[in-house]
Amino acid sequence: MKFCSECAAPLIVEVPEGDHRPRHVCPKCSAIHYQNPRIIVGTLPVHQGKIMLCRRGIEPRIDMWTLPGGFMENDESLAEGALRETWEESKASVEIEQLISVISLPIVDQVHCFFLANMPVAEYSTTEESTEIELFAPADIPWQEIAFETVKTTLQHYINSVQQSLTKPYQVCNTTLGPRKSDTY
Known part of the structure; x- marks a missing residue:
């Protein structure tokens, strides 16, 4: 500035x-x-036990898989932003169930918030932001092709919660990834 x-x-x-x-x-x-930090919001859409992932059609990490999400806009709540981003990236209608992860990234001044979302109908389509959309069983997630560490962390937290047969609401994953800017100077 x-x-x-x-x-x-x-x-x-x-x-x-x-x-x-x-x-x-x-x-x-x-x-x-x-x-101040920028807030990234998104969803972890689930349809009949399968998780919807989007292949990125834009940078950063073009052609990698991610959960639908993006920057929160002014004049919207976390949940409203997550629903908007899900629609913009997949044209999928989802129902927010609960906040599933809050992940701080101090090195890039961001906080990523993902909501677990029910996708009652498996209807979705590609957009300029997502060149491919697929429903993955947890065992079939392409871990080596996941675009962001925050998405991996959110997916792992959700899958661990399901495998442990925890009941909803799940505990929110609240963590910090990576160094702080002050650690790098």
């Missing part, structure tokens, strides 16, 4: 009074510009 979005003056980085972190501050209008 180089310029103030309020007055267009060049920004400086300093710790504002009463704060404890360096922030982008405008020396002209005193606006403080916070940079």
Whole structure:
């Protein structure tokens, strides 16, 4: 961030009074510009014990398998964003059951939230974002072709919960993956 979005003056980085972190501050209008994590939302759609995965048609990780998901938009809840992303990537209508994972990725300033979702009817179609969509039995998931570690973690957590015959609601997987930015400098 180089310029103030309020007055267009060049920004400086300093710790504002009463704060404890360096922030982008405008020396002209005193606006403080916070940079906060971005939230990624998605679903783990299940139809008759099979999990729907989408083959990515866009970067990053094009041609790899993933759960439908993406960036949350302003003016929507976590669940609304997850439903929208599922529709955008698969044209599948799903019913949110419960939050299944919350995974922090401090190195890239993101938090990934996935919901377990029931897919009553196995109706879906490819989109610009997904070139192939398939229902996988847990034993048939192409683990070596899963696009993101957060998706692997979510899938493993769900499968472990089912194998242990845990009843819904499942415990939410709440974890952090990878290093923090401060660990890498």
